[in-house]
Amino acid sequence: MRLNEYQQRANATDQVSDTQRIESLMTPVLGLSGRAGALSTEYLRYLRDGAAYQAFRQRTGEVLGDLLWYVSNIAHKNDLTLEDIARQNLEKTSNRWDRGTGEEVGAPDFDAAFPDNERFPRLFAVDVTPTRKPDGTSAVSLSYNGNPFGDPLTDNAENEDGYRFHDIFHLAFVSHLGWSPVLRGRLFFNCKRKSSPAVDEVEDGGRAAVIDEAIAALIFNEAQKNSYYEGVNSVSNQLLQLIGQLTGHLEVSRCTMGQWEQAILNAFAVWRRVCRQPSGRLIGNRETRRIEYVTNP
Incomplete structure (x- = not known):
């Protein structure tokens, strides 16, 4: 699946899509912050319980999916596409970490x-x-x-x-x-x-x-x-x-x-x-x- 296809399908599930309302703009931002905290909680539990926490990988995947949804939604509401964002990020990181010497x-x-x-x-x-x-x-x-x-x-x-x-x-x-x-x-x-x-x-x-x-x-x-x-x-x-x-x-x-x-x-x-x-x-x-x-x- 391409990133822009995901973004289009994810945005179709948006329940607060009216960008004229402040709730539409702030909900995904607050949601992103909240799910980032949830990811930290998953890692905290894994550090505490170790291998006994068998659901760690599944739960981490779910939280990362939620984070992706919120990122996609914020991007859409700012007229950005995930593919453009990903491309620009790779250019930025390549420029920063390309230490080629020849x-x-x-x-x-x-x-x-x-x-x-x-x-x-x-x-x-x-x-x-x-x-x-x-x-x-x-x-x-x-x-x-x-x-x-x-x-x-x-x-x-x-x-x-x-x-x-x-x-x-x-x-x-x-x-x-x-x-x-x-x-x-x-x-x-x-x-x-x-x-x-x-x-x-x-x-x-x-x-x-x-x-x-x-x-x-x-x-x-x-x-x-x-x-x-x-x-x-x-x-x-x-x-x-x-x-x-x-x-x-x-x-x-x-x-x-x-x-x-x-x-x-x-x-x-x-x-x-x-x-x-x-x-x-x-x-x-x-x-x-x-x-x-x-x-x-």
Whole structure:
């Protein structure tokens, strides 16, 4: 039986179908709440009685059927179909939990249509060297093929917190998502897609770079509240949704929330290692969509 067929037949049994009456709208909502409580009661009894409660499976099925009826009724009274709801829910959950790391699962390649000199390298190594400013402030120098990223970076904070290593986040975005307007414009990569003025303007331009930096600051701020994701295997939906809002008009919006989550978790796993031993080499791999860190002996 198709979901819409069930919905049509279930609605034919509705005893309060006049949507002009408040009772028609509220009855299924209250019924849904009540039957959800009944489901909890069934599980409570099963926890208490165990296998002796032989009617558990049958009663659970009955309650789930009631819940489905109420969901169907609420949907109908809001001009929604169960099939549309189910389809949208699968799209949402797939976007959230798709953690695919390769082309075979549809991860986008934003450089595919561009010449080699306008593509991120498939494999890259960035050297990390600790240093200090003349005033004694801790800093870090990064270089790629002998070319520095720029001036040595500090935390730009009263108390050192490791933000000087935040280019790791951008490198993780490149490795996992094939995206980082900040790094496209840097001398060491220098792979802005100038053969397409529109792409160069919108995707690789200043506004996109600002969003890239904003996301780096955003995830760092969130990580500070969560032990920098040490021992954590997920990122909050709220953070991922906010990233989605910031990047909604950019090509990277094609990446799933799950892929963003993997990029963030991998970035902080590497970041924590670099903080502990800031002398080594960051290795990014677009094929495996990972970034690793190898410390100097």
